[in-house]
Amino acid sequence: MTDRRDFLKKAGLAGAAAVGASAISAPYVHAQSKIRWRLQTYAGPALAEHVIKPSIDAFNKAANGEMEIELYYADQLVPTGELFRAMQRGTIDAVQSDDDSIAAPVDVSVFGGYFPFASRYSLDVPTLFNHYGLKEIWEEAYGEVEGVTWLSAGAWDPCNFVTVEPIRSLEDLEGKRVFTFPTAGKFLQRFGVVPVTLPWEDIEVAIQTGELDGIAWSGITEDYTVGWADVTNYYLTNNISGAWAGSYFANTERWEELPEHLKTLFRLCMDSSHYYRQHWYWWGEAHYRTTGGKLELTSIPESEWQTVEEEALKFWDEIAAQSERNARVVQILKEYRATMQKAGPPYRYG
Known part of the structure; x- marks a missing residue:
């Protein structure tokens, strides 16, 4: 209080009023601390450069200082098989992996990763989720589990x-x-x-x-x-x-804390990640067979x-x-x- 009185004496009442007006008019985001997430992928560094990092870099740029996602690679913070429980506890905030590898405690986890002959091409996976009802089934299954929200599934390589x-x-x-x-x-x-x-x-x-x-x-x-x-x-x-059928997951509490515009931005970046993999793998499977x-x-x-x-x-x-x-x-x-x-x-x- 002594410091405050000294400041008011030196600055004058007009100056104090100006400071107050500036504080009131400041955007809400500047009054809040930046939201920080830790997201761990199933992929090692070289692979993550393609399967997730471009989309996370884009998110961090587009979030414009409101939020930052720190990306961690396979087993870097938590062994892959323990990722679900770590996310449930809030040790990490989000995960990119298949349900099978992270031991998700839902019956449909067996269909994550490589369920034998479930798909012939990478486009089969988003088609099954978005047009044949798997999305709703996954939402139902994970809705029965406390602390983790399933967000989106996409395709990887054969x-x-x-x-x-x-x-x-x-x-x-x-x-x-x-x-x-x-x-x-x-x-x-x-x-x-x-x-x-x-x-x-x-x-x-x-x-x-x-x-x-x-x-x-x-x-x-x-x-x-x-x-x-x-x-x-x-x-x-x-x-x-x-x-391969893989998904994005988030700690439910952390996901629900996000304002709607950041949720929308994250969904757009997941879609960007899914799209990048579609063409990168489609290119690579033929390229390396013929010229590797x-x-x-x-x-x-x-x-x-x-x-x-x-x-x-x-x-x-x-x-x-x-x-x-x-x-x-x-x-x-x-x-x-x-x-x-x-x-x-x-x-x-x-």
């Missing part, structure tokens, strides 16, 4: 094997120790694959030391981008899924690979039996598959 030794038949999969996603790994065990779980940043070394025989975590774009093409020799063109130069392409004959797809449909029915909601998802996938086959090229060939 799931192909990249290996040290060539794979040219189903027999060649037998005994292969492979880094992959939880549900994809459970399915691949039917063909003798041994799923291995390791921190993302350890994969390259694990291939070099022989701890892993291969990776079924991505398409060829990521193999080249993150360095896996430097330590493997062969790329199998057959895939078990045409696109590091990996030899191999294929399992389509007649033999058909048995894998038929087994996937049995797997679908097993997952459908786990809950009424899962059954709804599987029914949508079956209807979608039938529609695409009936539509023919370019939706489905053969």
Whole structure:
């Protein structure tokens, strides 16, 4: 109070009034501290440069000082498998990942990541969510979980094997120790694959030391981008899924604290991220197959690979039996598959 009186004496009443008027007219945002979020992605630094960083940089610029999102990479703050719980507790504010990898405690989490043969192309994922009802099912499922809000799903790349030794038949999969996603790994065990779980940043070394025989975590774009093409020799063109399905999530309290214009801005940036990946992966999958130069392409004959797809449909029915909601998802996938086959090229060939 002594300082305040001294200031008023020196500045005079007119000056004090001017200061008061200035404070009253100042924009609301300047009276508030900047909103800060910590968002962790499933991706390591090289991959994150494409799958999320451009959209977060754009958000921070467009937020104009009102909010800043600090981006963290795979396992940087929290192990990927603990991301959901960390977000629920408020240790981190938001996550970009698939439901499967972060152990989301909802029945539909099995459809995140690479659910076997759920998609043939990357456009299948946004079509299923926005036009076939998966969006509403995901909102329903996560609405039953305290503390986490599901925000948006999009597509990534297909799931192909990249290996040290060539794979040219189903027999060649037998005994292969492979880094992959939880549900994809459970399915691949039917063909003798041994799923291995390791921190993302350890994969390259694990291939070099022989701890892993291969990776079924991505398409060829990521193999080249993150360095896996430097330590493997062969790329199998057959895939078990045409696109990874990943999502954005946020701590519910932090999400609800945001003013509507920042929520809208974040939604626009999620859409920007989804769109960037659509064309980046579509470019990369063809580019690296034809001009990459590091990996030899191999294929399992389509007649033999058909048995894998038929087994996937049995797997679908097993997952459908786990809950009424899962059954709804599987029914949508079956209807979608039938529609695409009936539509023919370019939706489905053969």
